[in-house]
Amino acid sequence: MGLPALDNLLRIGQLKAEPRNEIEVKRMLAMAQTRLIDAQLVSLSTEGRFTSAYNAAHAAALAALRWHGYRSENRYTVFQCLTHTLSWPASRWRVLDAAHQKRNLAEYEGFLEVEESSISELCALVTDHIADVTKLTGM
Template sequence: MGSNESLENLLRSGVLKAEPPDRKECEGLMRSALDRLKDAHTCTLSFSSRFDLAYNAAHALALTALRLSGYRSDKRYLVFQSLIHTTQSSKVQVRLFALCHERRNLAEYEGYMDEDDALLEQLLESTSRLLSDVQHRMN
């Protein structure tokens, strides 16, 4: 099944909405992602701040990729799952973002944050790769 067909199936099921890309919105999301990713590399910040910044940078990039493809979703997890269809992201990267989404939810809604430096480094690396991919698509 092709990427467009997969996204169209998600549209038909109601979990995605069709919406033409908005260049200004995408540029704003990219600025937000760039700022957050840069700040996430600040080692003097707490782990939870760095994780939150990196996670939100990844989400902004994933949402940009989805918007550039002509879709929108109000489900954060779906924005990440759609990366396999909107970018060159591998299944491994998508699983990493899904894990980070779960960790973010635990911190946000249950107050539990497991400080995992290796996971943060993987998140930073995968987000940087995603940034390159999305920047290429913006041009």
């Protein structure tokens, strides 16, 4: 494929290889941008804003992975791969991993405690994230 670390994940079944689909990548980026806008709507609940910001991050991370010719059904893996797809240091993608853990608590246990400052931090990171994917893809 092209990225040795991702090829290793492919070999152990954590990723699937799929040819790049620029239309799909473009749609994912558009979805990320729309969800980021939603996350910044003060008329939404705190939970709704958090979920929108998280979903924006996931869509952008998946767009980067798809750009490189891979797909994953595991949300954590999609964020973890940002080290390779966008050359993000662990300190950046781990913020998204923390959001993923909060999202899982909300989805599977019905518990979400999130502060306004966390949503603001997540939105700022997602803004940079979308910009990095846009730069990578030229879209």
